[in-house]
Amino acid sequence: MIKSKMFRWIEVNSYEQMSEIAAAIFTEQLAKKPDSVLGLATGGSPLGFYKEMVRRHQAGELSFARAVTFNLDEYVGKGPGDATSYHEFMHQNLFRHIDLPETARHLPNGLAEDLAAECERYEKLIEASGGIDLQLLGIGVNGHIGFNEPGSRFDSRTRVIELTEATRKSNARFFEKEEDIPAKAITMGIGTIMSARKIVLLAFGDNKTEAVKRLENGAVTEEFPASILRKHPHVTVIYGK
Ligand code: F6R
Numbered sequence: 001m002i003k004s005k006m007f008r009w010i011e012v013n014s015y016e017q018m019s020e021i022a023a024a025i026f027t028e029q030l031a032k033k034p035d036s037v038l039g040l041a042t043g044g045s046p047l048g049f050y051k052e053m054v055r056r057h058q059a060g061e062l063s064f065a066r067a068v069t070f071n072l073d074e075y076v077g078k079g080p081g082d083a084t085s086y087h088e089f090m091h092q093n094l095f096r097h098i099d100l101p102e103t104a105r106h107l108p109n110g111l112a113e114d115l116a117a118e119c120e121r122y123e124k125l126i127e128a129s130g131g132i133d134l135q136l137l138g139i140g141v142n143g144h145i146g147f148n149e150p151g152s153r154f155d156s157r158t159r160v161i162e163l164t165e166a167t168r169k170s171n172a173r174f175f176e177k178e179e180d181i182p183a184k185a186i187t188m189g190i191g192t193i194m195s196a197r198k199i200v201l202l203a204f205g206d207n208k209t210e211a212v213k214r215l216e217n218g219a220v221t222e223e224f225p226a227s228i229l230r231k232h233p234h235v236t237v238i239y240g241k
Contacts, residue, residue, distance in 0.1 A: 005233050009216070012240035015204045019048030021238050022136070025200055026053060027062050029134045035066040037126075039135030039193070041146075042071065042089045045202040046136060054097040064100035068129050070122075071107040072137070072146040072193075075182035076160060079111040084174055108158065108186035115160050119186060123158040126192065135196035139203050139211050142166050143224035147187035150223045156189030190225055194232055201229065203239040212239045 012018045026049075029036050040046070056062045071086060078085035087107050095105055106125060112118035126132060137145050142164065148156065149164045161184065163171075168181045175181050193199070203212050211226070215237065220227045229235050 006235070007230065007232075008236045010236060010238045012204070012238060014240070015048055018202055018204050018238045018240060019046075019052050022046075022049045022200055022202060023052035023056060025236065026134065026136075027056060029198075030062050030064070030067060033133060034063065035068070036133045037068045037070065037129045037131065039132040039137075039188075039196055040069050040071045040090065040094075041136045041138050041202075042073070042086045043138045045138035045204060047093060049136070049202065050093045054094065057098045064098045064104075067100055068104045069100060069106060070126055070129070070132060070188075073185050073187040074108045074110040076110045076115065076184040076186060077182055079109065084180070085110065110186055115186065119158040119160065122186070122188075123192060126158075126188075132196035134198045134200065135193060137193070137199060137201040137226075139201060139208065139215065139226050140167055141170060141207055141211055143211055143214060143226045145190065145193055145201075145226050145229070147185040148190050148193075148225045150225060152190055152222060152225050154194070154222055154225075154228050155191045157192050158186065158188050160184055161187050190228055194228060198234040199229060199232055199236070201226070201235065201237045201239075203237065204241065206241050208239070209241055212237070
């Protein structure tokens with residue numbers, strides 16, 4: 001059997017339109033497979049998407065009751081209750097509004113004493129779940145996906161990574177003081193992300209134009225981590241400015 005390959009580019013006129021299209025894709029996934037394993041992201045790109053998913057849930061259009069989720073990343077030293085943690089981001093923007101069971105929500109534990117063991121545990125948990133059916137991604141201006149910074153190996157799995165200055169700067173908006181921006185994070189690896197069956201990547205705004213161009217036409221290189229997505233069998237990029 002020849003495996004069909006799909007790389008779909010959807011250009012949108014507004015952030016809201018991007019969010020709605022992404023929500024429609026995830027709604028369809030949950031309708032077809034209610035016990036889907038979903039990969040989730042944080043940051044500015046998916047905020048509108050989460051808002052729309054919550055709206056649809058509250059309108060009775062979709063349920064997460066049988067779903068399982070895995071987030072891409074968490075800062076080292078951060079966890080539930082900490083306003084700048086990704087645990088809290090997910091709680092505030094999605095989890096507290098929907099019917100996804102608490103035991104089905106997974107994020108790496110940035111507070112783990114043994115971080116290497118935590119990375120291994122997370123990777124094994126994803127595998128044991130049957131693997132990610134649909135993964136949501138944003139993209140960093142430097143091409144990072146998850147926190148896989150330039151130079152990350154394409155076959156990398158969940159691990160601790162040092163954040164680049166560029167990434168710390170662009171995340172500064174979420175922190176009061178510069179010294180509060182974490183230096184490290186746990187992230188799914190590029191290999192982990194590439195194992196997802198389907199991927200949706202969101203990129204909106206002038207500051208993402210270069211990254212989108214490079215994703216479309218640039219070389220496939222570890223210096224621009226997102227470029228590996230061109231080798232993935234099923235990707236939808238929703239982008240605009
Ligand atoms: C978030 C993540 C990051 C972001 C990326 C874009 O969980 O893993 O890769 O998706 O930094 O961030 P925003 O959407 O804030 O521009």
